[in-house]
Amino acid sequence: MQLSDRVTGGVLVILGGLAAWSGSRLPAVPGQDVGPAAFPMLIGSGLVICGALIALGIGRSFEVPEEDATEAAAPRFHGLRALIPPALLLFYMLASEPLGFLLTAAIIVLIGAVALGARLTLAVPLALAAPALVHLAFYKLLRVPLPDGVLPAPW
16 A cells, blocks of 8 residues: 555644644743753654655655666665664664764764665765764753763864
8 A cells, every 4th residue: 555645744744743732832841941842842843844845745856766776776685774773773772882972873874874875975974964963962952961982072
């Protein structure tokens, strides 16, 4: 059974709207700028935007046609790609304390991007920028410490 992009995009818009609305109803924490409503509203807004883009068909031209995608994939190990996310999660669990968040997350982003088919010209800058932005958000905005390891954050 296949659903159209308009239906799945519309469902994402509805789910995102509900997440943002229910997040906005959470009570604020006295004395803090960012409270428990921040994440549900951020994620809900992102779902609304992504769902609208899917429903409108934006980005469809970037998709590889189905017959080309099956020819491009390596048939021997194609099924093992499903094990990459749990393996990366296990790697983070084991390596984040000794290596630190920045280095561990950079390795995870690089491997994940390459496994999903990104070229190295995109995967390497993404692996350098994304962990720093995530660490900055957790450290400065949420005040959640992440492991320093061998490469501590400069802030």
